[in-house]
Amino acid sequence: MKRYRNGEIWDFEHQMPVALGASDVILGLDGGTTSTVCICMPVIPFSDPLPDRPHVLARAVAGCSNHNSVGEAAARETLEQVMAEALMKSGSNRSAVRAVCLAVSGVNHPTDQQRILDWLRDIFPSHVGLYVQNDAVAALASGTMGKLHGCVLIAGTGTIAYGFTEDGREARAAGAGPVLGDWGSGYGIAAQALTAVIKAHDGRGSDTTLTSSILRTLHLSSPDELIGWTYADPSWARIAALVPVVVSCAEVGDEVANKILYDSVEELASSVKAVVQRLDLCGEDGKGSFPLVMVGGVLEANKRWDIGKEVVKCIIKDYPGAVAIRPKVEPAVGAALLAWNFFMKESLRGCFKS
Amino acid sequence: MKRYRNGEIWDFEHQMPVALGASDVILGLDGGTTSTVCICMPVIPFSDPLPDRPHVLARAVAGCSNHNSVGEAAARETLEQVMAEALMKSGSNRSAVRAVCLAVSGVNHPTDQQRILDWLRDIFPSHVGLYVQNDAVAALASGTMGKLHGCVLIAGTGTIAYGFTEDGREARAAGAGPVLGDWGSGYGIAAQALTAVIKAHDGRGSDTTLTSSILRTLHLSSPDELIGWTYADPSWARIAALVPVVVSCAEVGDEVANKILYDSVEELASSVKAVVQRLDLCGEDGKGSFPLVMVGGVLEANKRWDIGKEVVKCIIKDYPGAVAIRPKVEPAVGAALLAWNFFMKESLRGCFKS
Structure with missing residues (x-):
């Protein structure tokens, strides 16, 4: 522009x-x-x-x-x-x-x-x-x-859960940035994958296919070079762009990648649950229905390892009235x-x- | 200058x-x-x-x-x-x-x-x-x-473990910066404390005395304001400066603060163990003696909750020959x-x- x-x-x-x-x-x-x-x-x-x-x-x-x-x-x-x-x-x-x-x-x-x-x-x-x-x-x-009712979960580069009751009360969870622990976000998933590569390299963690996949994607030859790579440009979006690599590794059964994705599902679901509970979105019996709007690259249902679907499953266990909506x-x-x-x-x- | x-x-x-x-x-x-x-x-x-x-x-x-x-x-x-x-x-x-x-x-x-x-x-x-x-x-x-032998653990704003054998082989662990998971560092401890405050505030985590202690230290009135505070100046040292607040909260029995410090002890010890193992610093029987130099604000022994002492205890369980040295x-x-x-x-x- x-x-x-x-x-x-x-x-x-x-x-x-x-x-x-x-x-x-x-x-x-x-x-x-x-x-x-x-x-x-x-x-x-x-x-x-x-x-x-x-x-x-x-x-x-x-x-x-x-x-x-x-x-x-x-x-x-x-x-x-x-x-x-x-x-x-x-x-x-x-x-x-x-x-x-x-x-x-x-x-x-x-x-x-x-x-x-x-x-x-x-x-x-x-x-x-x-x-x-x-x-x-x-x-x-x-x-x-256009109606302000229900809860939205956004998980792209960052993540936030935001909810409204029909009478105008509101609550949010997460959305505070990477320093303040938005670990379910695209940035969070990718940063944990990069950490896993470093830990496998220096002997603190298990070997993982993330190492070869991430190095190949970034055209680097050694995990040591990741340090310079992350410093070179601190933009979160650049790091979050590695999420598809993590998903691919998880899909072929890499345990480290799978753990990272399951942890992220837990984190994302916990943001929504915190909002639903604070606003009593599911009524007194815990079974009331409310819209759960799912937005952002991390939640997109175009993979075998479907993070969005896993998050919804995890929320529905506690709040069966959640009606997942992917906006048109x-x-x-x-x-x-x-x-x-x-x-x-x-x-x-x-x-x-x- | x-x-x-x-x-x-x-x-x-x-x-x-x-x-x-x-x-x-x-x-x-x-x-x-x-x-x-x-x-x-x-x-x-x-x-x-x-x-x-x-x-x-x-x-x-x-x-x-x-x-x-x-x-x-x-x-x-x-x-x-x-x-x-x-x-x-x-x-x-x-x-x-x-x-x-x-x-x-x-x-x-x-x-x-x-x-x-x-x-x-x-x-x-x-x-x-x-x-x-x-x-x-x-x-x-x-x-x-001046002798290059043994392992040093530094934990200040950042953290790294670095070791040398007497015949000149070397290895390091951690020291890759916050994006790449140096969670035992001063920055790591403080970032996790800030995250705990946000999680307690939005309903994802337990209440903790970290909330009032950190807000008082930073002259803020609500956890929401932490978001602007962390964005305002991304320097790691500014965030790491909150470590004494976390230690004080742990000392008076706050469970969230204690968990953060114990996790950091595990992380720091695991860096040293990775180096010791890769270099075989403790010999074939695992009992050989080697200098373990401890440096940096996080490890200083001036508190009831002594992070440095806990790290050494954790390392000695696996490698009894580690001789902790605080440089003069x-x-x-x-x-x-x-x-x-x-x-x-x-x-x-x-x-x-x-």
């Missing part, structure tokens, strides 16, 4: 007439650790139910927008650019926007939320509904089509549906007041 | 006359993850045994010189500056230097060693004996007074003794040849 000088981002609004018949729009933004996606969709009449396959006018993609990783200024620029691009591509502009939901990773505290809301307020007119959430919330909404739309669409849901509720509340 | 332009580092050699009666010197340098120490000592006659309490002419201290952490150029500048400062303080200069041993962390591979040797060669005249080692080797030498001199002195030992051996070999 090209670099803009201050203000330039929105220049297209003066240069391009809004398309004939263009109507009001919603923006939904999903900002994860590795990329940021913004989609623009038409508003949905208040009288209509939220659609199963919402119509997307335009989609724009940018890099990481986690302020913890790239800093406040760079995060803000990325977010602003990707929103401008989505509007421009859909032949629309800010005057047509009714509601925006920014669902970004790194929003862990009300102060994070407020800081982002403050600068969003400077960008959009005052009547626009603005909402800021953790990116996990958009992922949940992508599985429940992407999280950015979830964010847009969420924005519209929030905006409708606020508008209706406003109507009753006046 | 002030910044120098290219070459300026050695300007003092032209400006300051060498002290009357000044004689030849050795430089020993210990470059760890958090600081770099260089000492300058007078040469020891070949006929004398290496002294128990060597005379140190001058000592200089600088920041991190691990090329993996700060980059090649900054590491080199730090190393050059700290050597110049030690020489200047001792009223000496490069023409008086006979041997130099740079023992720096981050030297994990012969290519690292060669790169540092190459630029050292540019700094010192060709007759000077130059030696580059991993910093663990200097720590071993500080316990054995610092690793930089070990590096200087090592330089002199290497230099003497090379000189004697030269004599026999000619």
Whole structure:
């Protein structure tokens, strides 16, 4: 994405007439650790139910927008650019926007939320509904089509479990980054595999096929070289990219790789269980039904060793009412549906007041 | 330490006359993850045994010189500056230097060693004996007074076990950094304590006094704020500084803190055992005696919960011939003794040849 000088981002609004018949729009933004996606969709009449396959006018993609990783200024620029691009591509502009939901990773505290809301307020007119959430919330909404109820488990480079009750209580588990023990994540799985290679090499651990598989993948000749490799670029995504290698080794029966994957299943399931228990999502008898939205590369069901399926099995043992959902739309669409849901509720509340 | 332009580092050699009666010197340098120490000592006659309490002419201290952490150029500048400062303080200069041993962390591979040797060669005249080692080797030498035999366990911010047989074979375990599982290190202990606080907070783990103790120490009000705290500055030393808090909690009986410390004891002992086994340090009957040098803040015996003592107990169960040594001199002195030992051996070999 090209670099803009201050203000330039929105220049297209003066240069391009809004398309004939263009109507009001919603923006939904999903900002994860590795990329940021913004989609623009038409508003949905208040009288209509939220659609199963919402119509997307335009989609724009940018890099990481986690302020913890790239800093406040760079995060803000990325977010602003990707929103401008989505509007421009859909032949629309800010005057047509009714509601925006920014669902970004790194929003862990009300102060994070407020800081982002403050600068969003400077960008959009005052009547626009603005909402800021953790990116996990958009992922949940992508599985429940905009409804905040149930629990989402995300396991990609990082991992988090996030849940909501129908009356608006919320809870989360994990999602604190690698230093703080997100061991079920893609990063966690790969870091443990790398550790196993080092331990096998220096005599602390058992031999494992992970050694030859990982060295071959990284074009290295000795486990010693892994030290320089990990230091050379500390990006978590680069390390997490080794997950398929771990899964392949586990599939051919490597015990070390299998233990790493089973440990990760336990960790991921324990995050969900902690959220379900704190929110009483399964009711008093422990058998109530709730949506369990499963998102992220680690949980994808395209392998013989299916981490996602194992996690669900492990959760259902304790909470048989969990209904696993793999979303049919992407999280950015979830964010847009969420924005519209929030905006409708606020508008209706406003109507009753006046 | 002030910044120098290219070459300026050695300007003092032209400006300051060498002290009357000044004689030849050795430089020993210990470059760890958090600081770099260089000492300058007078040469020891070949006929004398290496002294128990060597005379140190001058000592200089600088920041991190691990090329993996700060980059090649900054590491080199730090190393050059700290050597110049030690020489200047001792009223000496490069023409008086006979041997130099740079023992720096981050030297994990012969290519690292060669790169540092190459630029050292540019700094010192060709007759000077130059030696580059991993910093663990200097720590071993500080316990054995310059003799390369036995095993050293370092556990400070990071951890490594490094051993040598009398006939020159060597082996190491751990020392690969936090991504690659140095869980017994100060960083490892503290990261696990922080993880325990997060897990207690989000419902995945048991309550622990670590929560209130760590939050109080860091002036934070909620475990959520730990996420921002760890992202704000990824330095391992900053995280490792929490070890005393973990030890205090363990001392008053906190089960979570005790488990973390016992796990760390197991990890540290397993590094030493791996080295001892690979080198057969305890002979064929497994009862042979060897020096076990213990170095670093985590192993210091100044607490009721004595991690170092527990590690030794754990090692002695398997290898009763381990003789624990806590060095009386610092690793930089070990590096200087090592330089002199290497230099003497090379000189004697030269004599026999000619």
